[in-house]
Amino acid sequence: MSEAVPDLFAEVSVFSALDKTLHYRVPAGLSERASAGMRVLVPLSGRSAVGVIVAVSGNAPDLVDSGIEFKPILALLDSRPIFSRDLIDLFRWISGYYFYPLGEVFQTALPAGAANPPKVFFRLTSSGKEKAGDAESGLLQCFAGREKVSPAEVAGQSSTPANVKRRLRDLEAKGLIERFYEWRSALPGPRIKKIVRLLSDPDPELCGQNENLKALTGLLGKAEPGLALSFIRQQVKNADYWVRKLCKQGFAAVVEEVDVREFQCAQTLPFEPPPELTPDQQAVFDAVLPAIVRPAFEPFMLFGVTGSGKTEIYLRLVAETLKQGRGALVLVPEIGLSTQLEALFRRRFASCLALWHSAIPVGARHDQWQEIVKGAKTIVLGARSAVFMPVRDLGLIVVDEEHDSSYKQDDHLRYHARDVALMRARLLGIPIVLGSATPSLQTVHLAKLGRCRPLSLPARILDRPLPELEIVDMRRESSQSRVLSYRLRNALTETLAAGDQALLFLNRRGFAACYVCSVCGAVLQCGSCSVSMTYHKREKMLRCHYCGKEEAVPERCPACDHTSLFPLGFGTERVEAEVRHLLPDARIVRIDRDSVDHPKALVESLNAIRRRDADVLIGTQMVGKGHDFPDITLVGVVNADMSLQFPDFRAGETTVQLLMQVAGRAGRGEKPGRVVLQTYNQFHYTIECVSALDYRRFCDIELESREKLQYPPFTRFMKFLVTSGDEGTTERAARRLAAICRDEAESIRDAGRHVAVLGPSAAPLVKLKNRFRWHVFAKAWASRDLQDFTEAVISRAKADPAMKRAQIAVDRDPMMSM
């Protein structure tokens, strides 16, 4: 049977690990509505699968000539596109750049459940409704008087459930029933609220003259669009009775509305008019404004010391964007940080704001997402994955603390949200503001090249001084002062005596770093990961911080069988114990992943500090960044060197950023701040730059050294991570992969393209959750070279028998070499 070539084709990205998009025919019935950005149901190897239309075209794809039959789309699942064209372009770019299947990129961008296959339901068509009354209508009777019926329900009511599927198809073909799709079951259903509306004033003859009734009609009379029944119940006694009565008599009506689930982390702030901008702030604002008004793609680096008032600028710029009738996207690195911004944004923008991060419950997430798609929420404030949110008519992107490494996802789709945001701004032609007190060297470098416009806020608001820094050389402390030096102990005592608050920062949780054998030197390690277990005193447990495994401390050393194990090193739990010992009356709050396992708990702890219900805050990097605690006057950095030892070329950068951020927590209110920094590397250039609070100098030194070593941002890196459950297999696969890489690098060299291959080597974390890990690095001077090189390597590796039993993940612009 030959069919005329239909005139519409859809290119569909199916939600699966497929490398390619697929083409389908758009059947005549759907061609009016089908457009790019809608979810569809398509046939795929005998099943039906969900995907997104990425393009609709009147031209037949090239393959048509080859005689391939294009299957038709089964159903359109959205009535209007959920992804705009530029977002589709962005996802295509992400898929190419990070070597990740397009369908899975879409999936990452959707809230949980929204990429699952929807449920099928049937309902009567108008001609079906006529027939359904007949006595011998059979199966049709199941549908009478019902809005929707699932195939399972039909089968349940049928005497011959076996061929229900076929019979439903028959009815459908006859045009008596039609199918439609819903996602309800995959998600908690929508929350319904009842709204009561007054239609006319009740007649006292019919309703009586009750006090409660009077209260009710008084309330309803004032509220034109009606009032929520739940609200009325709080205001009026016997509300349900009187509402029912009014409705029965026709004076009021109850309508059901979908209640949008909101999620608020932050406390509500009292209203305050926006402050007048300082001249520095005004200059920054004026520089960005034209790009918002036009709009035009323009990246800005907002380099503003801690406490210089960057947030107020974000608020103003977002307000300007809304004035232009467009939406805004504000990214923050962590949920803990978003709460403070959330409070400030809510105060200014109220219900236009949608929050987006992993801690929001599924139902609320789904509702928020839908509000964003609809354009009801025009501002999205969120962590990393908020960069994918389909904000309508996006007009501005802000990336706060743009240097933060948590913008990089380190599994599955290994994207960097700041880089994705830059690309999104570029595709849309809108401005993007990258804000930080310690901008990443990549951004600093871009600014030096003139590809990003530098703006700065060199001073704290109201000329508050930056804190004084004191360095303590820990090599000269006595053994009793390993954790808290004499100087830090004194400073703590003085601060609390003066009625102020202190923050102690240490980037390791737990009590002891590890357990060591004094006879053979063995360190107790996790059985599934190649890392030492951390001792947690309260639970009297050893815990692996990578896989979460817990064990009791053994009596004897597993290596030499002596009873000679002792704890070595320390974490936040130990610092807490020392402070308790030193200041028994102090109220202490500890914030790390052990003490705070939920964002609500984090917000509680942070609020306790702000309310001054605590004197000493002890925490890991969860407290180091961004927070504005006006009454903290002392910051103690317990071990400034910890992250310097990371086997990563960025170790220096991360250390300086972290320390300067932590130091920036001191003296943000009216009283000046003081920072005590304990270190074993007093003369290391990173520590020197921190103690001088001179970030620019650090950038100069570090960029010079990166250039000498040809590290990023002067080059681009790609990491190939090879993993498997077997040590030998992993190593063999990694060696083979490195050989392929070298061979490929060799073959493109003739074309003048240069890629250097490093490795293979066992990853520093060679075993993680029982999988062995090796890696190979590739370094290139041009992004394009790295792209083509990696493509070639991947396709060869896939075909190579030696790689069959191992998994390869590609990590572009990797952050850590762990």
Ligand code: ADP
């Ligand atoms: P940053 O994010 O740069 O570290 P913040 O935005 O937290 O700094 O601002 C520090 C403090 O200064 C906040 O308490 C904020 O309310 C206040 N602030 C910001 N701008 C102004 C202004 N123009 N006038 C007065 N206070 C301001």
Ligand code: ZN
């Ligand atoms: Zn482990």
